[in-house]
Amino acid sequence: MIEIKDINQDPSMELFSSKGDVDPKLRTFLEEASSMLCKWLANANKNGPLPELFDFHAPLPLNKGVSRDCILNDIHMIMDNAYQPSSPGAIAHLDPPPLTASIVGDLISAGLNNNLLAEELSPSLSLLEEQLCKWIANKLGMNSESTGVAVSGGSISNLMGLVLARNKANLSYEKDVAIISSSDAHVSIEKSTKIMGLPPTSLFKVSTNSMGELSLSDLEHQINRVKYKGLKCMAIVATAGTTVSGSVDPLVEISKICALNGIWLHIDAAIGGVFGLSDSTRSLVDGLKYANSVTINPQKILGIAKTSSILLVSKGQDLSNCFSTGYPYLSESSNCAFNGGEMTIQGSRSAEILKLWLGLRQLGEEGISSILENCITRRIYLEKKLRNDIFKIIRGPLHIISFRPANFNEEQTELWSLKTKQELLKKKFMLSRPFHNGKYYLKAVLGNPYTTFEHLDHLSNILNSSVDSFLNE
Numbered sequence: 001m002i003e004i005k006d007i008n009q010d011p012s013m014e015l016f017s018s019k020g021d022v023d024p025k026l027r028t029f030l031e032e033a034s035s036m037l038c039k040w041l042a043n044a045n046k047n048g049p050l051p052e053l054f055d056f057h058a059p060l061p062l063n064k065g066v067s068r069d070c071i072l073n074d075i076h077m078i079m080d081n082a083y084q085p086s087s088p089g090a091i092a093h094l095d096p097p098p099l100t101a102s103i104v105g106d107l108i109s110a111g112l113n114n115n116l117l118a119e120e121l122s123p124s125l126s127l128l129e130e131q132l133c134k135w136i137a138n139k140l141g142m143n144s145e146s147t148g149v150a151v152s153g154g155s156i157s158n159l160m161g162l163v164l165a166r167n168k169a170n171l172s173y174e175k176d177v178a179i180i181s182s183s184d185a186h187v188s189i190e191k192s193t194k195i196m197g198l199p200p201t202s203l204f205k206v207s208t209n210s211m212g213e214l215s216l217s218d219l220e221h222q223i224n225r226v227k228y229k230g231l232k233c234m235a236i237v238a239t240a241g242t243t244v245s246g247s248v249d250p251l252v253e254i255s256k257i258c259a260l261n262g263i264w265l266h267i268d269a270a271i272g273g274v275f276g277l278s279d280s281t282r283s284l285v286d287g288l289k290y291a292n293s294v295t296i297n298p299q300k301i302l303g304i305a306k307t308s309s310i311l312l313v314s315k316g317q318d319l320s321n322c323f324s325t326g327y328p329y330l331s332e333s334s335n336c337a338f339n340g341g342e343m344t345i346q347g348s349r350s351a352e353i354l355k356l357w358l359g360l361r362q363l364g365e366e367g368i369s370s371i372l373e374n375c376i377t378r379r380i381y382l383e384k385k386l387r388n389d390i391f392k393i394i395r396g397p398l399h400i401i402s403f404r405p406a407n408f409n410e411e412q413t414e415l416w417s418l419k420t421k422q423e424l425l426k427k428k429f430m431l432s433r434p435f436h437n438g439k440y441y442l443k444a445v446l447g448n449p450y451t452t453f454e455h456l457d458h459l460s461n462i463l464n465s466s467v468d469s470f471l472n473e
């Protein structure tokens, strides 16, 4: 039973920001927490990407709430045991350090606590989302009817693109359907088929060429196989920037095949999409503008704090046609053009658009170009430094490079990659270890702005001698 108490005496009120004057307790709390964060970021040069001594055990909520000092201690413990993306050697994955404006954007978004579900809960931010998505679509060369929504990560964007495709083809209630993607497409495509209730046999995988790009002749072959099996193809998924090699499928040619066969083209440009924002790199992802839907993840390269993904669609109306249910508990907006909840899988959404907008404003078009060009420059530099007589290197035109000793068998490659990854960690470099076409590789993603040529010299020296050291053991 709940006893009726005087709610004005609620001690937890103190934990919310006070009204009237600026709350001195909130201000000090923010200052202290920010100062800890700044120190943690500043230490990134000294520390490697992973904590040297991992010592973490989460204290759970107690009967009584804890003090501010205790909370600051909790934060400290998380920081001491956290992954450090700002360490110059953090080049394993697509998780670059955050831009300062993007950090501020996330903080402000939490403070505003608006909800992108509906315009009435986020008047300025809903409009911002619409306008920024259109700006991005326009930069990629998409038509004026294009729009988009921010969703929490590329996997959700890809899922939404495929659900849209199915809805558009009137296949939502059919089981005899197919999706075609390359064998190097991201696992989120397979995950999407599971979520959509499709059997594994609905995913047709197209082989790739030596550059990791989808083979056009095999694409034609797979389209015919789908037809032969009496299935209806709801979408072809092309990838602009594959996860292991950063390869870009031949988007223009694929778009022509889609148009000829009346099939929806979804481009997973979670990695490569942002290269379409700059005049100097747009040609590397030529053809994005022909997509019916495109996934783009600014979190992966541009220093936008996670999560930041956008699904763009060439016909804005398709989004609400597919996802709108009406929300009986919301009042109808006066100009209800942008109720996000009617356009996405998600209902309530935080204002992820804020940190993206502030980050892009802070960078400007020059800053965007410079980040993208520098990423690619680092990849080219590392590639030149790696001995191509001992390594088999796979890479596309972007900032990702994977490699393994050319003459090692599966077992040797597995052991070499494991051992070298561990050796590198001791020297404050973190590379990832993808399993690709039956063999382990080491992969470097050169999107960290703190990684200098000197770091890459050091890294390549270690890598170049790793093969002989392995054999001599």
Ligand SMILES: Cc1ncc(COP(=O)(O)O)c(C=O)c1O
Pocket (backbone or CB within 6 Å): 094, 152, 153, 154, 155, 156, 158, 186, 188, 239, 241, 242, 243, 268, 270, 271, 297, 309
């Ligand atoms: C090509 C590609 N698409 C989609 C995704 C999924 O993005 P997220 O991790 O934001 O869900 C990834 C993740 O690395 C990816 O590499």
